[in-house]
Amino acid sequence: MISFIAIDITLLVLFTLFVIIFLYTRKHNLKREGLMYLYRTQLGVKAIEYTSKKYSHLLNKIKYLVIASGFILMASIIYLLGFTLYIYLQQAKDSAIAKIPAVFPLIPYFPQLFNLESFFPPFYFTYFIVAIAIIAVSHEFAHGIFARLFNVKIKSTGFAFLGPFLGAFVEQDDKQMVKTTKIQQMTILAAGTFANVLMMILFGIILVFFFHLSYTPSGFIFNSYSISEINISDINQVNNLSANNLTFIPISVNNKTFYATQKSLSYSKDNNIDTLLVYDDSPALKAKLSGAITKLDNYKVISQADLVFALSNYKPGDKVSIKTLNNSQEVTEYNITLSEKDGKAYLGILSYPTQRKGVFGSIYNMFGKVKSPNIYYTPNFQSADFIYDLLWWIVILNILVALFNMYPAGILDGGRFLMLTVWGISGSKKAGDKALSIMSYILLALVVVMMIKWISVFF
Numbered sequence: 001m002i003s004f005i006a007i008d009i010t011l012l013v014l015f016t017l018f019v020i021i022f023l024y025t026r027k028h029n030l031k032r033e034g035l036m037y038l039y040r041t042q043l044g045v046k047a048i049e050y051t052s053k054k055y056s057h058l059l060n061k062i063k064y065l066v067i068a069s070g071f072i073l074m075a076s077i078i079y080l081l082g083f084t085l086y087i088y089l090q091q092a093k094d095s096a097i098a099k100i101p102a103v104f105p106l107i108p109y110f111p112q113l114f115n116l117e118s119f120f121p122p123f124y125f126t127y128f129i130v131a132i133a134i135i136a137v138s139h140e141f142a143h144g145i146f147a148r149l150f151n152v153k154i155k156s157t158g159f160a161f162l163g164p165f166l167g168a169f170v171e172q173d174d175k176q177m178v179k180t181t182k183i184q185q186m187t188i189l190a191a192g193t194f195a196n197v198l199m200m201i202l203f204g205i206i207l208v209f210f211f212h213l214s215y216t217p218s219g220f221i222f223n224s225y226s227i228s229e230i231n232i233s234d235i236n237q238v239n240n241l242s243a244n245n246l247t248f249i250p251i252s253v254n255n256k257t258f259y260a261t262q263k264s265l266s267y268s269k270d271n272n273i274d275t276l277l278v279y280d281d282s283p284a285l286k287a288k289l290s291g292a293i294t295k296l297d298n299y300k301v302i303s304q305a306d307l308v309f310a311l312s313n314y315k316p317g318d319k320v321s322i323k324t325l326n327n328s329q330e331v332t333e334y335n336i337t338l339s340e341k342d343g344k345a346y347l348g349i350l351s352y353p354t355q356r357k358g359v360f361g362s363i364y365n366m367f368g369k370v371k372s373p374n375i376y377y378t379p380n381f382q383s384a385d386f387i388y389d390l391l392w393w394i395v396i397l398n399i400l401v402a403l404f405n406m407y408p409a410g411i412l413d414g415g416r417f418l419m420l421t422v423w424g425i426s427g428s429k430k431a432g433d434k435a436l437s438i439m440s441y442i443l444l445a446l447v448v449v450m451m452i453k454w455i456s457v458f459f
Helices: 002-025 045-054 056-061 063-090 125-149 174-179 182-214 262-270 283-287 304-311 358-367 384-405 413-426 429-456
Strands: 030-033 036-041 154-162 165-172 215-220 227-231 235-238 249-253 256-260 275-280 292-296 319-325 331-337 339-341 344-346 375-379
Touching: 002 125, 036 165, 045 056, 045 125, 045 154, 056 063, 056 125, 063 182, 063 384, 063 413, 063 429, 125 154, 125 165, 125 182, 125 384, 165 174, 174 182, 182 215, 182 384, 182 413, 215 304, 215 319, 256 262, 262 275, 283 331, 292 304, 375 384, 413 429
Parallel strands: none
Antiparallel strands: 030 036, 036 154, 154 165, 215 292, 215 375, 227 275, 235 249, 249 256, 256 275, 292 319, 319 331, 339 344
């Protein structure tokens, strides 16, 4: 994969040079507007005109569906941002989530740059440029065809540049735009995000089919060794507390041995917590069992049910051979003696649901219905992971762009969409402008609070 990263970074450099040279040689078409530079062309204008005329009947029929999707996306992003803020503020300073920057750009290699590789798959430049092309073209094309449906002239199309960030735009005649009805304007505004939702669904279906054709379930992934809760006051002895190099610290409680981490012990002590979650003295922990379990003796293991069935054929004290597979598909064999719990053979591992919270958490949980987090899948061919991750990012970025663009603030599509809604309900444009201003300040305050929380982690 190192060789591909080298190729990918080379493509990034070449693409950047191409864009610089292209814009410099055609700078007469480049114009600065605020913080952005716009490169205007007539590329795609005829296609927009043709599509709008050919499918005008269908487009007219779905305009209220487009508006409804705008309201759903707007409500969703407001709820998700509020819920994400709540979850973010609840995190302890030393938690992984609290250490994630509240605001970070979705640029190539951002998981590596912000130490988020445990949360996101690789995000190569190749993924970025393909996903952005699909998102931008579908989003702006949809704006354009609905604008022409309502006889709003398309003056130009083009590319937008905000520093190193690339986007696309369709420039309509603003004078004709404001002369259309509020319903028509709301349809045009929501059309882009509606197209992104359609792209998310389309590529989501492709992703599901690709996954089932390209991967084979091969093992069971466990989350933890078995745990118990003890009272701090019952601890008789803590061994090697100062040995920071130990993964697990032995603890004696009423003549029974448990194991804890240095971190959990220190946290309980510093916060005066009466109880402590500790690891049981289990066969799996003693053997430092890790990886996805693929076989227990001659029993093939794919799911938790397979492992439970295999263990039901053994008695406490029996010796078993367990094979596991790591992310590099390396096989490790463990020889383990099973212990006893409730009269049955006991290995001592746990598999609990991994539900994530917040905006990304909701999306991750959706994908969990396709690719179970507790099953290890083996790719059927070498580039399967590359294609799967590309499709994953296309789906994710489409829904994120749709949600973000419908937040009712600033120059986002959702900003004017909210203003028109309030104006239409109240009959007052001033009320619509006021609502837009309030929601813009709320978004700014939310970002500021989350940034303060993130900065406080380092003090």
